[in-house]
Amino acid sequence: MPFLEAVRLALQQIWVQKLKSFFTLLGVMIGVTFLIAVVSIVGGMSRYMTDTLVGKIIALNSFEVRQRPKINFQMTEERWRELNRRPRIKLDDVAPIAAALPSDARWAAYNVAQLPGESRFTARPKQLRVFTVTSDYFGIKRMEPVSGRLFNQQEYERGRNVIVVGQDVASHFFEGLDPVGRELTVRGLPYTIVGVMEKQGSVFGQSLDQFIVAPMTSPLNRVVAPHDVVAAVIVQAPSREAITTEMEAAREVLRVRHHLRPNQPDNFALETSDSALEFWNKIKSYLVIAGVALPAIGLVVGAIVIMNIMLVAVAERTREIGIRKSLGARRRDIMSQFLVESATLSTFGAALGVLTGFAFAKIIAMLSPLPAAVELWSVFLGVSIGAGVGVIAGVYPASRASRLDPITALRAET
Amino acid sequence: MSQDIVQDSLEAPLGATAERQAVVSAAGATPGKDWVIVTRGIKREYDMGGEIVRALRGVDLAIRRNEYVAIMGPSGSGKSTLMNVIGCLDTPNAGEYWLNGTQVSKMSDDALARVRNKEIGFVFQTFNLLPRASALHNVELPLVYAGVPGDERRRRAKEALERVQLGARIDHRPNELSGGQRQRVAIARALVNNPSILLADEPTGNLDSQTSEEIMRVFESLADQGQTVIMVTHEPDIAAHARRVIVLRDGLVASDERRSTFVEKLGITTG
Numbered sequence: 001m002p003f004l005e006a007v008r009l010a011l012q013q014i015w016v017q018k019l020k021s022f023f024t025l026l027g028v029m030i031g032v033t034f035l036i037a038v039v040s041i042v043g044g045m046s047r048y049m050t051d052t053l054v055g056k057i058i059a060l061n062s063f064e065v066r067q068r069p070k071i072n073f074q075m076t077e078e079r080w081r082e083l084n085r086r087p088r089i090k091l092d093d094v095a096p097i098a099a100a101l102p103s104d105a106r107w108a109a110y111n112v113a114q115l116p117g118e119s120r121f122t123a124r125p126k127q128l129r130v131f132t133v134t135s136d137y138f139g140i141k142r143m144e145p146v147s148g149r150l151f152n153q154q155e156y157e158r159g160r161n162v163i164v165v166g167q168d169v170a171s172h173f174f175e176g177l178d179p180v181g182r183e184l185t186v187r188g189l190p191y192t193i194v195g196v197m198e199k200q201g202s203v204f205g206q207s208l209d210q211f212i213v214a215p216m217t218s219p220l221n222r223v224v225a226p227h228d229v230v231a232a233v234i235v236q237a238p239s240r241e242a243i244t245t246e247m248e249a250a251r252e253v254l255r256v257r258h259h260l261r262p263n264q265p266d267n268f269a270l271e272t273s274d275s276a277l278e279f280w281n282k283i284k285s286y287l288v289i290a291g292v293a294l295p296a297i298g299l300v301v302g303a304i305v306i307m308n309i310m311l312v313a314v315a316e317r318t319r320e321i322g323i324r325k326s327l328g329a330r331r332r333d334i335m336s337q338f339l340v341e342s343a344t345l346s347t348f349g350a351a352l353g354v355l356t357g358f359a360f361a362k363i364i365a366m367l368s369p370l371p372a373a374v375e376l377w378s379v380f381l382g383v384s385i386g387a388g389v390g391v392i393a394g395v396y397p398a399s400r401a402s403r404l405d406p407i408t409a410l411r412a413e414t
Numbered sequence: 415m416s417q418d419i420v421q422d423s424l425e426a427p428l429g430a431t432a433e434r435q436a437v438v439s440a441a442g443a444t445p446g447k448d449w450v451i452v453t454r455g456i457k458r459e460y461d462m463g464g465e466i467v468r469a470l471r472g473v474d475l476a477i478r479r480n481e482y483v484a485i486m487g488p489s490g491s492g493k494s495t496l497m498n499v500i501g502c503l504d505t506p507n508a509g510e511y512w513l514n515g516t517q518v519s520k521m522s523d524d525a526l527a528r529v530r531n532k533e534i535g536f537v538f539q540t541f542n543l544l545p546r547a548s549a550l551h552n553v554e555l556p557l558v559y560a561g562v563p564g565d566e567r568r569r570r571a572k573e574a575l576e577r578v579q580l581g582a583r584i585d586h587r588p589n590e591l592s593g594g595q596r597q598r599v600a601i602a603r604a605l606v607n608n609p610s611i612l613l614a615d616e617p618t619g620n621l622d623s624q625t626s627e628e629i630m631r632v633f634e635s636l637a638d639q640g641q642t643v644i645m646v647t648h649e650p651d652i653a654a655h656a657r658r659v660i661v662l663r664d665g666l667v668a669s670d671e672r673r674s675t676f677v678e679k680l681g682i683t684t685g
Contacts, residue, residue: 002558002561005558012546016546319542320544322542323542323543323544324555324559325527325530326501326503326530326536326542327530327531327536327555327556327559327603328527328528328530328531328532328556328559328560329527329559330523330524330527330528330559331523331524331527332524333527333559406503407498407503407504410538410542
């Protein structure tokens with residue numbers, strides 16, 4: 001029997017018993033739903049981590065020289081104490097590190113703290129993320145002002161009381177007004193706003209726009225950090241490949257300055273976006289296991305269900321099989337008829353599973369900060385596995401059907 | 415060698431007994447083109463829970479093209495088993511079965527299926543139509559398994575249904591047809607692939623007497639048109655419609671005579 005005939009016959013069979021067919025393909029459908037949903041959630045998170053999260057917290061092609069890593073997930077008591085014992089990165093360390101870098105590398109140092117700010121235009125103070133930076137900070141982080149300007153050479157040299165602010169700060173303190181030229185007070189001292197920065201967005205629901213930035217030489221630095229330390233030195237390499245060389249250069253300088261012996265580990269952190277991603281990759285591997293296990297369970301159950309329903313179908317259609325054989329159907333005709341039927345059934349189920357997986361992912365994306373986008377390869381995988389499950393599940397029933405003796409089969413009830 | 419073959423009268427239009435005897439005794443020899451069915455010493459036994467049932471004990475048959483034969487016998491005579499062997503649904507334990515010059519008695523399952531598709535047209539007592547398919551699709555089925563493409567298939571199936579006067583009912587399901595109409599669909603299906611023999615098993619068993627006569631007339635006209643028809647029945651008045659009646663008893667041929675002789679012997683009046 002030609003393939004298309006068999007498929008048409010199979011679809012007819014499915015249609016005739018819609019409800020029964022639906023329950024039969026439920027297992028496969030659920031398995032594929034899980035597959036699509038998990039892949040889209042994991043994929044979305046992965047993309048979010050690499051493109052968004054890490055790109056925003058640690059700039060592209062860059063690394064930071066810090067006392068401790070910015071992103072720490074496996075904090076134990078012991079590690080906490082070890083981290084606290086480490087020396088801080090000093091202002092004096094900056095020049096030697098910069099000197100060791102190749103000429104096409106860019107660098108900047110910064111300090112950061114959380115401090116309250118006030119203005120005349122609103123009674124409510126607000127917690128601000130306060131950065132003090134050296135001049136190339138904005139270039140490395142690729143931050144541009146949407147109104148006003150960045151600091152000029154003189155303001156860096158003289159350490160003027162100037163700041164640029166983030167969007168949330170502008171709208172909170174100066175609603176409806178142009179903040180440029182106005183003042184914001186931090187710890188009693190007024191600072192003039194020279195620019196408002198473009199929107200940075202948010203990370204896991206937390207806004208990144210509640211910051212102000214001042215030159216490191218400004219008085220604001222005194223309330224942000226002790227006078228001789230920096231929180232980190234950001235170094236940006238011109239390409240991904242160059243990062244390693246530059247990291248090694250910085251590492252050498254700091255190890256010497258910290259008087260470390262060759263067998264002692266670093267007592268500072270060189271953090272690239274990769275190291276932040278490392279942890280995510282570990283989580284991802286667990287999620288992938290779940291993403292394989294859950295669909296697998298659904299599909300195994302689905303296969304068992306299909307096999308049993310097909311066995312029942314063969315028993316119910318014994319006479320029909322006898323009729324077909326008497327008309328000239330060979331074993332392989334009967335076999336393929338039932339195999340195609342079970343494969344069509346399960347492929348149908350897989351297709352439905354793709355649709356519900358889609359819906360599932362969309363709902364998750366809407367209701368949570370998790371970004372979930374369906375990946376095309378998972379659709380193909382789901383549908384092909386679905387079809388495969390149907391074929392495997394159908395082999396035994398189809399083979400039984402094909403081996404029925406036509407004479408006995410013709411005597412059966414149906 | 416079978417027993418008690420009654421002598422035909424010399425005017426028998428069915429060919430002399432001597433010829434038949436010759437063909438049947440030539441073990442291993444391919445029968446001539448004229449002989450559609452030749453069986454030599456067909457034996458079929460079953461093991462029914464330890465006991466061996468000998469359904470056929472050595473049946474010799476020689477049937478020419480275009481004969482209209484009834485195979486008759488009481489239940490237990492082996493006529494159903496013989497029908498299954500002739501129809502290639504079953505293979506004998508011993509003996510030779512030559513269908514159209516090919517020995518089918520030792521063929522594989524797949525090969526037998528091919529033969530059934532091409533050479534045999536079955537008509538069953540219980541019609542055996544697919545209940546959820548239209549009359550047209552039912553008649554198409556043998557062509558589906560013969561690999562005939564869709565358009566040609568539908569055309570030929572339609573023609574077959576028109577030949578049995580059901581051209582107006584091709585899209586009806588079996589449950590929308592009367593018993594007589596269903597049997598006619600079955601006949602159309604049996605003929606659609608131009609088989610060598612039309613093999614009918616109690617074709618009127620589920621029909622009332624009027625419809626039975628209708629169907630017998632269809633068989634008659636098919637035989638007139640040149641179709642070889644073999645009908646298995648336990649009813650003498652149905653058997654009497656054929657032109658040659660072979661009676662089986664206890665797995666052997668008990669008698670083999672022309673209709674007139676058969677009818678005379680039993681005192682049957684047919685229409």
